[in-house]
Amino acid sequence: MSTTDTIAIVRRVPDSIGSCELTHVDRTPIDLANAHRQHQHYVETLSALGCEIITLPPLHDHPDSVFVEDPAFVLDEIAFIARSGAESRRGEAETVADALAAHRRCHRIEAPACIDGGDVLLLGRTLYVGLSSRTNAEAHRQLRDVLEPMGYEVRSVPLHECLHLKTGATAIADDAVLFNPAWVPADVFEGLRRVECHPDEPFSGNVVRVGSTLVADSAWERTNRRLVDFGCDIAEVHLGELTKAEGSVTCSSIVFRRVD
Numbered sequence: 001m002s003t004t005d006t007i008a009i010v011r012r013v014p015d016s017i018g019s020c021e022l023t024h025v026d027r028t029p030i031d032l033a034n035a036h037r038q039h040q041h042y043v044e045t046l047s048a049l050g051c052e053i054i055t056l057p058p059l060h061d062h063p064d065s066v067f068v069e070d071p072a073f074v075l076d077e078i079a080f081i082a083r084s085g086a087e088s089r090r091g092e093a094e095t096v097a098d099a100l101a102a103h104r105r106c107h108r109i110e111a112p113a114c115i116d117g118g119d120v121l122l123l124g125r126t127l128y129v130g131l132s133s134r135t136n137a138e139a140h141r142q143l144r145d146v147l148e149p150m151g152y153e154v155r156s157v158p159l160h161e162c163l164h165l166k167t168g169a170t171a172i173a174d175d176a177v178l179f180n181p182a183w184v185p186a187d188v189f190e191g192l193r194r195v196e197c198h199p200d201e202p203f204s205g206n207v208v209r210v211g212s213t214l215v216a217d218s219a220w221e222r223t224n225r226r227l228v229d230f231g232c233d234i235a236e237v238h239l240g241e242l243t244k245a246e247g248s249v250t251c252s253s254i255v256f257r258r259v260d
Contacts, residue, residue, distance in 0.1 A: 005257055005258045006049075006050060006051045006052070006210060006211065006255060006256070006257060006258065007051065007052045007054060007103065007255070007256055007257075007258055008043075008046045008047075008051035008052070008053055008054070008210075008253045008254070008255045009054045009056065009068055009096065009099055009100070009253060009254040010039075010042075010043050010046070010053060010054070010055055010056070010068060010252065010253050011055070011056040011057070011058065011059070011065055011066055011068040012036075012039070012055065012056070012057065012058040012066065013032070013035045013036050013039050013058065013066045013242075014058045014059055014060045014061075014062060014063060014065050014066060015032065015058070015060045016060050016061070016062070016063040017030055017032065017035060017063050017064075017066065017242075017245055018030045018032070018063070019063040020063040020064045020245040020246070021063070021064055021086050021088060021089070021246070022245070022246055023133060023163050023246065024161060024162060024163055024246065025244070025246050027244075028244050029244075030241050030244050030245060031241055032241075034240075034241050035241035035242060038237070038238055038239050038240065038241055038242065039066065039239070039242065039252065041237055041238075042215075042237045042239060042249070042252060042253075043055070045215060045235055045237050046208075046210060046215065046253060046255070048235075049210040049211060049213055049215070049235060050210070050211065051210060051255065052258075054099055056068065056095050056096070056099060057095070059091070059092060059095070061091070062088070062089065062091055062092050063088075063245075064086075064088070064089055064092070064245070064247075065089075065092045066242065066245075066247065066252060067118075067242075067245075067247050067251040067252060068092075068096060068251075068252065068253060068254055069117045069118055069166075069250055069251040069252070069253060069254050070082060070084060070089065070092070070116040070117045070118050070134075070164075070251060071084070071089070071092045071093040071096040071097075071117065072093065072096045072097065072100055072106075072117055072254060073117040073120040073254070074100065074103075074104060074254060074256035075122065075127075075147075075152075076257060076259055077104075077105075077150055078104060078105050078106070078107055078146070078150075079100045079103070079104035079105070079106045079107070079256075080106070080107050080108075080109060080115075080117075080120075080143070080146075081093050081096070081097045081100075081106055081107070081108045081109065082109055082115045082116055082117055083108070083109045083110070083111065083113060083114055083115060083139075084114060084115075084116050084134060085114035085115070085116065085132070085133055085134035085135060085136065086116075086134060089116075096254070100254075103256070103258070103259075104256075104259075107146055109139055109142055109143075110142065112136075112138050113136060113138040113139035113141075113142050114134060114135060114136045114138075114139060115129075115134070115135040115136070115139035115143075116132075116134040116135055116164060117251075117254070118130075118134070118163070118164030118165065118166045118167065118250065118251050119132050119134060119135040119164045119165045119166070120165070120166075121157075121165050121166055121169060121170065121171060121177075122171070123171050123174065123175070123177065123192065124174055124175065125151055125152050125153060126152070126153045126154075126155060127143065127147060127152055127153070127154045127155070128155050128157050128165060128169075128188065129143060129154060129155065129156055129157060129165070130157050130158075130159050130164055130165030130166075131156055131157065131158050131159060132159050132162075132163065132164060132165070133163070134163070134164065135164075137156070140154060140156050155188070157169075157184060157185075157188050158185065159183060159184060160182065160183050160184075161182070161183055162180070162183040162184075163246055164251070165184065166206060166248075166250045166251070167183065167203065167205070167206060167248065168180040168182075168183035168184040168197075168202075168205045168206075169183075169184045169188075169189070169205050170205060170206055170207050170208070170209075170250060171209055172195065172207060172209065172214055172227065172230070172232055173193070173209075173232075175192055175193055176192060176193035176194065176195070176230075177189050177192050177193075177194055177195070178194075178195045178196075178197065178204075178205050178207060178223070178227065179194065179195075179196065179197065179205050180196070180197040180202055180203075180204070180205040181196055181197075182199075182202065183202070183205075184205075195226055195227060195230050196226075197220075197223045197226075198220070198222035198223045198226065200222060201219075201220045201221075201222055201223045203220070203243070203248070204216075204217070204219075204220030204222075204223035204224075205223075206248040206249055206250050207227070207249060207250070208249050208250050208253065208255055209255070210235075210255060212233055213233045213234070213235050214227060214232050214233065214234050214235070215235050215236075215237060215249050216234050216235070216236055216237075216249065217236070217237060217238060217239055217243070217248070217249055218236035218237065218238045219238060219240060219243070224236065237249065239252065
């Protein structure tokens with residue numbers, strides 16, 4: 001996609017981020033001022049790559065709300081408003097839905113389905129959807145009902161020891177994926193070009209595509225080197241404070257193509 005046609009929705013870091021939900025990492029103190037600085041640099045990087053930035057106000061009553069990707073996910077034809085498996089996060093969705101309504105027809109995932117946007121990975125016309133503590137089989141069924149008539153294939157992905165699918169796998173091209181094989185089975189991506197995370201950097205399988213550039217965390221030097229060797233252009237940021245909240249570069253924005 002051309003960056004001039006790209007929109008990125010972000011949300012400011014809440015004061016309450018230290019009380020965030022944690023599943024697979026231990027709680028450690030978060031430096032709020034540093035978290036703000038790192039997030040601002042991330043937003044500036046998206047802007048420098050050509051994204052139109054839509055900044056949502058902070059939700060201080062929702063400690064995880066900076067991870068704006070989880071309440072929704074966007075395809076060219078439709079946006080889905082998610083229903084998180086973490087009940088504490090369900091209040092984040094309305095302002096995201098309001099922002100997306102200007103750009104897409106929105107479809108809501110309904111109970112008893114649960115899904116987070118971080119469990120949804122699009123490659124071509126295939127939607128890979130994680131089965132996780134936040135996303136259940138009923139959500140997969142609802143997605144198939146809506147998307148298969150549009151020509152999409154929805155594939156379920158079992159996960160091991162990671163919060164979301166995109167914690168361990170993200171797209172690096174239309175036909176290529178970066179992934180951690182310890183968390184996401186390699187055979188899920190059969191037929192695609194694949195780059196494996198460096199084994200010493202298990203959280204490095206998380207990048208954001210903006211046009212032909214990947215936004216990647218500078219903490220993962222060895223994996224980023226593999227991406228460069230693969231032929232990828234990298235824009236590095238550092239989200240170390242958000243990493244303590246089990247966050248990453250993908251979950252800190254919703255990046256999507258502008259359509260008429």
